[in-house]
Amino acid sequence: MLLGLIMLLAVGVSAKDTSWEMTEIGGVKYVSLNRMWKFYRLSTKTGRAGCISYGDQHHVVSIRPEKQDFYVNNYRYILSYPIRRHHDKLFISAIDVKKLVDPVLRPTRLKSRNAVKTIVIDPGHGGHDAGATSPWAREATCNLAVGLKLKAKLERAGYRVVMTRSTDVFLTLGQRVAIANRTPDSIFVSIHHNSGRRAASGIETFTLAPQGTTSPFARTRLNDELQGNEQDSENIALATAVHSRAIKSTKAIDRGIQRARFSVLCTITRPAILFEGGFVSNPEEGRLISTDSYREKLANSIYEGIVAYIRTVGNGNGLKARNTRTMGSGSVQGGSSIHGGSTYRGTTRL
Ligand SMILES: [Zn+2]
Structure with a gap:
């Protein structure tokens, strides 16, 4: 009830x-x-x-x-x-x-009260932690390469960026989260690449599983008790904006926007996503991930997704937007879309 x-x-x-x-x-x-x-x-x-x-x-x-x-x-x-x-x-x-x-x-109903001021970019792994490795790619290196490209694009457009790491050094997950949590009005984008069966390929984006739900990627009995980060809706909007653009741009297999309770997502207090830009373990995708042009595509998609998210949700117009909306009819007009254009032919794109 x-x-x-x-x-x-x-x-x-x-x-x-x-x-x-x-x-x-x-x-x-x-x-x-x-x-x-x-x-x-x-x-x-x-x-x-x-x-x-x-x-x-x-x-x-x-x-x-x-x-x-x-x-x-x-x-x-x-x-x-x-x-x-x-x-x-x-x-x-x-x-x-x-x-x-x-x-x-x-997504326009979500407008946050505070405008997003800083993007915290977190290239996963680093130093002695190579992440996933294969004959074609070393994950920590790929994550950093995409992260640095993303940083340059955001800064060129006038956004403030904080990197959890800018070189090949090791940070604990706790240190990464702490950087985001002490950066006010920030969003957190963790960049990773995947590893799996040789045939596995494609892009997937994770957000924290909402409180009270079970997550296929949770490994503890605390699953249902762990708190959400109070950003469930922002998380999914940010994931949508980034993931859809990455799929559209790379034409990689869409493994979906998924829920998880990875520790880096559990303790963060900011809107956060963990983006997996492809499988280093797949011979074809692993080679692609090692190319500058593919990394450029990934960085550009994430950049455009972040900008779309900030424009739609994180521009600080929340109170005004909430107050002007009429309610009570039992049906509300659908808002605009923050997807990066449909991959489905025949639908209207924004
Ligand atoms: Zn990783």
């Missing part, structure tokens, strides 16, 4: 509108997908093959029953809980509506 009320308030529906009814499935609070489509004024679209798709002029949302994938404008997200079929109707978890769907479909 309490969650229901928080949910109603969070998505801006009049409390009198009882149609956001909660249905408990497997111990998780769910809401009807039909109600969600209606609330966001999304209507049936032809979308991704094999998916049920709804959309408006800015977005096409695609889902599949019993699956945890969720696509917006053909970019992949991993829901905290799968879509469920229940008494012949489809349901999505309430926390996914609040912490993923709403900030992604209506």
Whole structure:
């Protein structure tokens, strides 16, 4: 009940509108997908093959029953809980509506009170910690190369940048987080590259799993008790802005925007993402990652994503934006998009 009320308030529906009814499935609070489509004024679209798709002029949302994938404008997200079929109707978890769907479909509602003043760039690993290595690439070196390019682009555009490291030195995860946490009005972008099976490839972006959800990348019993960083919505908006541009620019496989409880994400108090720019362990991608032109593409996508995020969410106009919005009709106009253009042909791009 309490969650229901928080949910109603969070998505801006009049409390009198009882149609956001909660249905408990497997111990998780769910809401009807039909109600969600209606609330966001999304209507049936032809979308991704094999998916049920709804959309408006800015977005096409695609889902599949019993699956945890969720696509917006053909970019992949991993829901905290799968879509469920229940008494012949489809349901999505309430926390996914609040912490993923709403900030992604209506990023302009998120406007933070304080403008983003500094970008903290964190090239992962370094020094004796090489990160992932392969015959084609050393992760720590790739992370730093992309990070330094990103720094140059941001500074050229007039943004203030703090690097957790600018050379090949080792820092603990705690030291990296401490730098971001003591930098006021900052956002945190950790840059990594992946390693896995030889065939594995593609880009993925991690944000902290919201409090109370389980994370496939959490390894402790504290999973459900660990706090979110109070930036769940900002995290997903920042991830969307960066990830979508990186996929579009590199045409790499989209492994999705995923939730995790990596320690670097758990203790940070700023909007934060951990970006994985490809697999050093994949012969083809590993070679690409070692080229200056590919690193340039990655840095440019992250740069453009950060700028789009700041323009949409982090420009400090939050109070004004909140006060001018009308509520209570049970349905609110969809906002603009912070995706880097759709990879799905036929949808409108912003
Ligand atoms: Zn790494």
